[in-house]
Amino acid sequence: MSAAEIEPGQAVHRGDPVTVDRYTVGARINHWITATCLVLLALSGLAVFHPSLFFLSHLFGGGQATRAIHPWIGVVLFFSFAGLFLRFWRLNLWRGADTTWMIRLREVLGNRDDQDPDLVEIGKYNAGQKVVFWGMSVLIIVLISSGLVIWDQYFSDYTTLEQKRLAILIHSLAAIVIICVWIVHVYAAIWVRGTIGAMTRGRVTGGWAWRHHRKWLRDLVTGKPVEPAE
Ligand code: HEM
Numbered sequence: 024m025s026a027a028e029i030e031p032g033q034a035v036h037r038g039d040p041v042t043v044d045r046y047t048v049g050a051r052i053n054h055w056i057t058a059t060c061l062v063l064l065a066l067s068g069l070a071v072f073h074p075s076l077f078f079l080s081h082l083f084g085g086g087q088a089t090r091a092i093h094p095w096i097g098v099v100l101f102f103s104f105a106g107l108f109l110r111f112w113r114l115n116l117w118r119g120a121d122t123t124w125m126i127r128l129r130e131v132l133g134n135r136d137d138q139d140p141d142l143v144e145i146g147k148y149n150a151g152q153k154v155v156f157w158g159m160s161v162l163i164i165v166l167i168s169s170g171l172v173i174w175d176q177y178f179s180d181y182t183t184l185e186q187k188r189l190a191i192l193i194h195s196l197a198a199i200v201i202i203c204v205w206i207v208h209v210y211a212a213i214w215v216r217g218t219i220g221a222m223t224r225g226r227v228t229g230g231w232a233w234r235h236h237r238k239w240l241r242d243l244v245t246g247k248p249v250e251p252a253e
Contacts (some may be wrong), residue, residue, distance in 0.1 A: 041229030045221040060100035067093040121150035162201040169194040
């Protein structure tokens, strides 16, 4: 039984596992296309970034093929992430409670947050997830715009050498930062046990929702609209 199906006040039969729907099939497909693109972009980008990593170009059929395919994967990632952005930006809007959560991050990381209403009444996303979301959003815009400046196959006539040099520097720095943000995202998804199932099966356990996103669960069960207006 999914929590969304439970009527307010309805008794749940003992032994029924409570699961809560978290992502639609569309959102999951959208997410995994984006994730695949980022991994391929990191591998192909690193292959052309430094000679010691050139061996990675074998994955894409050699140096020339890697150079040709990298920007196109970037275009797919841009549009795919735009889909995620449109789905989730409202739920990632910053609230007063998020600042408190961030200030007290040490308690959260030390698992000492479960008794404190300021730290457990969390909506669909906590402040850490929101920082990752907005970080990815800004970095992807920086990457696509600096990437277009250095996409010589199509745009070499429209930019100067100085602009290209600056764009390469910005593109490389943004790529390094987004790989770090991605590592934080994946680490958090694995560290908070039960989270991966949200993006694979589309649902989480009632216990997970109660422990990590209690306000979201309350709103679902009581039939309140899930955020954003709070
Ligand atoms: C490849 C490894 C990845 C794994 C294992 C992974 C895992 C997950 C999981 C488990 C969730 C659900 C979290 C929750 O509902 O609390 C999630 C959400 C999300 N992921 Fe990923 N992810 C990966 C890569 C990416 C990449 C590369 C991006 C974007 C560039 C991305 C963007 C998102 C977004 C936007 C959400 C929704 C959460 C939010 O809006 O804050 N993920 N991911």
